[in-house]
Amino acid sequence: MKTITDIFRTYGPEYVQCYGKSMPNEHHKVINAIINCRTQSYGIAVYECQQCGQVHQVFRSCGNRHCPACQNHKTRQWLEKQLKHWNVNIQAIGSSEQSVKYLAPYVFKVAITNSRIVSVEDHMVTIRYKKGKSSRWRSTKLDVLEFIRRFLQHVLPTGFMKVRYYGFMSPSSSVTLQEIAAHIELAYGFAVKTPESDIEPAKPLYCPCCGGKLEYKYSILPFQLCLLSDTG
Secondary structure, eight states, rough: OOOOHHHHHHHHHHHHHHHGSSOHHHEEEEEEEEHHTTSSGOOOEEEETTTTOOEEEEOOOOOTTTOOHHHHHHHHHHHHHSSSOOOOOOOOOSSHHHHHHHHHHHHHHOOOOGGGEEEEETEEEEEEOOOOTOOOEEEEEHHHHHHHHHHHHTTTTOOOOOOOOGGGTTOSSSOOHHHHHHHHHHHSSOOOOOOOOOOOOOOOOOOOTTBBEEEEEEEOHHHHHHHHHHOO
């Protein structure tokens, strides 16, 4: 099945050739990031098998917030962090965990997911979609350059943040959640219970040689690869 990355790698250069002079700089960055994600352009992560000792190299991801290949991992990381020990007095939704789980996919959502791409043939992309207030899937065809144009309309300007944290959630806050929980316990006389997380853990990497688990060792960044190639 074709993915968004496949579409950009195949037709991205054509799109830049047609519209590159009038494109915002952010669009150029996103196209380059998606095309080069998990290639040598972003360096290499080195893993070692804990069972047989075999060393394996994996291309690093681009980390761009509009790259569909990177956002699933970021969604999981954000969700695990936010589920940090919440005590929210909101009765209508049921529990704080459900509200955070509902919010997580939207925080890191990209324009379209790979699951909605039906086919890419003859310079046309067939995608699935739903109309508002309807649960029925429909399909439509777009010229591949029009598909890329619509995707890029969702690229945020540089410096624009999807989520801003304030108060004790701010990165600059000197008060930890553990301290807040302790103050609640002292003030109201009850223990703050840590909710049990039912998030499916990320699948570990396994050695293709023996099936043992791979342990991360270090990363080789792009500029270091250039230095190694020059000395070689």
